[in-house]
Amino acid sequence: MSTDHILSFEEAMEKYDPVLGFEVHVELNTKTKMFSSAPNVFGDEPNTNVNEVDLGMPGVLPVVNKAAIESSIKIGLALNCKIAESCRFARKNYFYPDTPKNFQTSQYDEPIAYDGYLDIELSDGTVFRVEIERAHMEEDAGKLTHMGGATGRIQGADFSLVDYNRAGVPLVEIVTKPIEGAGSRAPELAKAYVAAVREIVKNLGVSDAKMERGNVRCDANVSLRPHGRERFGIRSETKNVNSLRAVEHAVRYEIQRHAAVLEAGEPVVQETRHWHEDTRTTTSGRAKSDADDYRYFPEPDLVPVVPSREWVEELRAALPEPPAERRKRLKADWGYSDLEFRDVVNAGVLDEIEETIAAGASASVARKWWMGEIVGRAKAADVDPGQLGVQPATIVELAGMVEAGKINNKMASQVLDGVLAGEGTPEEIVEKRGLAVVSDDGPLLEAIDAALAAQPDVADKIRGGKVQAIGAIVGGVMKATRGQADAGRVRELILEKLGVTV
Amino acid sequence: MTEQNPTGLRADELIRLSAAQLAEKLAAGEVTSVQATQAYLDRIAQVDGGERGVNAFLHVNAEEALAVAAEVDAIRAAGGAEAEALHVLAGVPIAVKDLIVTIGQPTTAGSKILEGWHSPYDATVVERLRAAKMPILGKTNLDEFAMGSSTEHSAYGPTRNPWDLDRIPGGSGGGSAAAVAAFEAPLALGTDTGGSIRQPGAVTGTVGVKPTYGSISRYGAIAMASSLDQIGPVTRTVLDSALLHQVIGGHDPRDSTSLPEPLADLVAAARTGNVEGLRIGIIKELHGEGYQAGVENRFNDALELLKEAGAEIVEVSCPNFQYALGAYYLIMPSEASSNLAKFDGVRYGLRVLPEDGPMTIERVMGATRAAGFGDEVKRRIILGTYALSAGYYDAYYGSAQKVRTLVQRDFDAAFTVADVLISPTAPTTAFRLGEKLDDPLAMYLNDVATIPANLAGVPGLSLPGGLADEDGLPVGIQLLAPAREDARLYRVGAVLESLLEAKWGGPLLAQAPDLAASAPLETQEAK
Structure with missing residues (x-):
């Protein structure tokens, strides 16, 4: 699948300093969707949890789900973010069939939460602070299944099926600032960071937080720069890395791949990459540049979200x-x-x-x-x-x-x-x-006599000082009493009987 | 038609009643809703179709309308609490602009891309019409996706102006205005993004109201420019508009931009009957140069009448209105480019496959949109896409939003010295079909006086101001009030209307040519 040339991780680390960045999407477990009253339920028959709003029918309008706002504020607070006094939604315009309106309603320049941090404990006990740039609200897209073709991707598929049950599911996207200085611990930090986010949203009760169901999805940005250089290198963004182990592996792989590209004197291509769990490699997705033009503008069908300070403080006080x-x-x-x-x-x-x-x-x-x-x-x-x-x-x-x-x-x-x-x-x-430790010595002594008589050679060994042989006699007694004897007491009685002191 | 009902009204008299008059006769049992509804359906059959028909209707909903009418008649005949509880407009038929979705009838938005599409849900305003038991006569023609000022951009052919069949009925809601002017319906719903209710009202001699933004739910009105669109009444009298506004207005939880407070008593406002002491402001920038002489004359007549009635006429200046048209033609297409992205052939409506080459989703979407949208729609999508593009956003969309704020401030300042503002609704009377079709800028200039209200979200009402001396065609007078003060429009509008009608000796529409005389009945068929 991948023909990338890669360096060993150690070689890469000798020369380069990785800079990471993460976009973690958290699906909220609200009863209904972000902008419609359709149920937010995973795993139902395709296109059953949809109404005219989710399908982008002509004339429909969105209405913000208050529970989703509350969950987003909780996430922001748990990530030590500031909560906006007023924020708006924006439209991110692009044509793709999983997006029923051909725009995604998201937040652009006015996220609900911003400027936070998360302290991540690494296995060696050190604590690494990851700065959070923002956590913003948006809606999920539908799910495309590409039929035919070899790769399961849209290229080469005969046709594609789309399930809009997921369209409009509330998401919070948590974006880090560039993470510098992790060095060779970068892969571990990557995994630990995503694990921490997952744990936080689960602990808050705002998401089912099941990565295997896509409740928590991670896009991992990696770039390298030679030791000592200030300026960041060109980054790649590996999309939908959906297990903790995969996050660690993907970051490690990208570091090794970037290092090889840079070693060869070639430029790193700014692009999205796809992660392949089977080969633990990435492949090139589409070229991506900062000039990708989504023609963002404020969503005119929604009014600004203005969380009162009292409400925010109430939520803060109630945080777990x-x-x-x-x-x-x-x-x-x-x-x-x-x-x-x-x-x-x-x-x-x-x-x-x-x-x-x-x-x-x-x-x-x-x-x-x-x-x-x-x-x-x-x-x-x-x-x-x-x-x-x-x-x-x-x-x-x-x-x-x-x-x-x-x-x-x-x-x-x-x-x-x-x-x-x-x-x-x-x-x-x-x-x-009828389970009870037999504590009356009478029945035990009878069983011990029987066991010693049955294995006279073992009895002799014990008498001769080979106390470790006692197990066979104890076993016989336990068997005879169907395990109800106190094994310690049995051992004492056997030794007593044989006149052996230990 | 010579068939008589209990009052002895002939069908051609029945259809000329205002909605308020018809409602009274229905309540009094002097006429039935079935008779009225059938009279309108007959009128549609008589004047709407054919080579030189008005073409106000894209769909006629005869069966359902008559069923609703019969239901109202049955309730009235049975009497009792249910009859008592009937809405004042119960049984009064209405036409709905085909931009507003309806269960049981197609909704096309005047576009090929939605040909044959049936909405699975009703717009909020349609739900409210149904709750009031108003028979829906059908869906009216419009410029495609409400983009135009002449209804010539409809994919289903232009609507003709009942005053002169060779002229445009205004737009985008030319169908609703023409239907009401041609006595094909007593009431209609329109939508107004930059004047699409008021300008057709002006050029057809009817009343049209763009309410305060948020006063009427937009849920189910196919969006052109979400921050500007507003549904409103299209009628023959100011009182009828107030009655209809009262039915369809009020908060709707499905529209986040819908105002939370209850509607004022607009009908009472329309019945106030005086304007004494009211300060009425002439907007310096919205008359004079660029306005047809006949329009200007009728405007001055209206001012005279208001002055005589005791109003104080003041002059206000709104210097930023000169930038309003430019700002509008950036904001509207920007929002439209995004709102119309959903029409891609994937989920509903037209789907066109590329004739050759690979069958990719992008190419199917492209072929569908290329075939499904008309030129004006494409023009605005391209304009809007460009205005929102990275690197241009601040210069275009951003600057336009600043102008919008300045226009709002101009209104705020004007309303400190005037209770209501007044201007001609449109700079000219109805132009000829085809006259401005190839000159988009000339077409856009028709909305110069109506656009500021949309940018600021304030309410506007257009009512007939008489006929221009030079061409004998209707002139519209526009009244504007502060946001949430729609009641003032109905109060002043009703007074001005009664003063004008006293002068004319009856409604202006009584002077319109008799379409029935020119339309041979046998060539007409209900569509």
Whole structure:
């Protein structure tokens, strides 16, 4: 697919300094569309969530969705932006069949939010500040599916189908200022930045934030300049890089490609690039220049949006704690190691562990249950851990039973299965399944005698000092008691019986 | 027609009633809505079609109109609460400019590109007509996408002026004005972006009102220039305009530019009956040089009458009006170039495939637009696209917006010394068909007096001021009021109208030639 010549990343870094820039589009999860009352729902039959406004019928007019304005302001505030006292929409004019009016209603010189920043924590613990130029509102286009042809792109297709369900879905486009000084951490920063934006909009509840559904889409701008030079190089813009991993790879690839072009003494072409996940390369899209003429002018069918200061302050006061700050706080409170905490974050059970601790479990017990028991079950069921329906109170109850010696860990795991199977409360399941640690030594001693008699050679070995052989006898006892014996107590009794002291 | 109804009115008398008069007779049970509607349908059949027909209608909606009329008659006959609740204009027929979308009838905007297209939704104003149970007689002719001052730019042939069939009826709403002037409808809806209601009103001897921007919902009016477009009444009397304005006006949540406050009582304003002490301002820049002598004379007559009625006539200057036409011809095409982008053959309307070469989406869009749009539309799209282009935006669109602000300031200043402003509506009477077709600039100059109101968003009303001495054709008088003060127009307009009619001994349209006499019935067919 790609015949680009590329340098190794290390070679590229030796000579060049990457400058990045991102445009992240966030689809808002409002009930209705940006400018119409049609439902904003993903995955429905094509062209069912449309009305005359979304189809650009003659005579229609847009009306701004207030919920979308609110979500946009929340995003702006979470990105530490200023919120415009008054801002307008503009028309971006271009002919393309996914845009029913042949213009996109967007914001141009008057974004609702501007001049913000986001602090990004990198894996080595350093914090990199990404400056946000603006966050503006616009509408999404419809979705084109190109039929026939080899590439799935419009070139060479026999015909194209268009689904206007997505047309008019509210978007917030977050644009960074040029990001300088990331050096060899540029790919990591790229991924971490998009991850942070995604986390913020999810935390705000304003977007479903599913990258695989296109709720969060990233265009990555990359340029290189020789070390020490002030002036930026020519940039490429890789469009629709739609997973966190792909963002990292695309930035890395573009750095390597640009470096090779510059090394060869050729000019970098200002263009859009397409990302290919299969080959992890980009290919040339269309030439793009700053002279692309969209003939922007203020949208005359809409009046300016004037968010009152009181409203903005209300929204600011109600913002949730920023995800990064919350993580910092929780890690310190819980006393997890860096590795433990990262695993918890990656497993996506931060909220669940927090709730379990709030319900009365210790931090270590909560982590043990979620990471040791529940995450694996969720993976097997192919759902998010939180979706299994395990209540914090259940974990607290199970942990309490183990601590009291009523059941052992293995039983507790079985009880959890019972709870998930809907068999009742842990108490009921213990009762129903007859699970209880056998603590009366009488039946245990009988089982130990039987086990020793069955394996006299092992008994001799233990007597002879090979205490590690005891496992076979313990195993026999556990089997005989169907796992209900306390293995520690069994071991003590065996050693006692054989007169071995350790 | 000699068929008589209970009052003994002949059909040719019935169609000459004003809407207010007809409404009274309907309410009194002296005539039925079916009789009135049928009389108008017959009149359309008689004078609209054929070689020398008026050609005011692009579509006649006979069946539905008669059904609505019958429904109103049935409700009235049954009496009771439902009859009591009928709107004052219930059963009074109306024609709708074909720029306004309607379920159940085609909407063409006067363009080939929408030939055969049926809207899946009703414009807000049409919903309100239906709620008032007004039978819709059909859709009226217009310059394509309302771009023109003569209705000659319609893809479906020009409309003729009922005063002289060789002359233009004005534009873009020549169809609505001619329909009302030719007694093919008592009322009509128009749209006014730079004078498309008022100038046709002037040259056909009818009343046309461009309300305050935002006073009437634009939802469902196919946009030419969104910041200038406004729907308004086209009628034969000032009171009828007030009645119709009251039906279609008021806030609409589907139009973000629609004014939130309720309408004033415009009908009451039209019935006030005096102008005593009102300050009426003559705009220095909107008469005199460039205005036909007969127009100027009738304008001066109107001033005399108002003065006699107790109004104070003052002179105001609006120096920036001289730039209004230029600014208008940048803002309007800029917005139009964007508004008309949606007509591309992808979703609805005409689709034309390129005759040869590759079948790409760009080429299909291009072929469709090349075949579907007429010259004037293309001219304005090109002009607007150019004016909005990078590097030209500030010089053209940007400067035009500044002029717009200056025009608004001129109005603000003028309204500190005058309650209402007055001018001729158009510089000339109706010109001959074809006379200015090849001279766009001469055509554009027709709107010189009407455009400032659109740029400033203020309301304007044109009413008949008499006939020009030199050609015997109607002259229009324009009244302008501050934004949201539409009521003043109806108050002053109704007084001036009654003074003029007293002088003429009846409505001006009574002096119009008898079309029925020249149109042989057998050649006419309802379209």
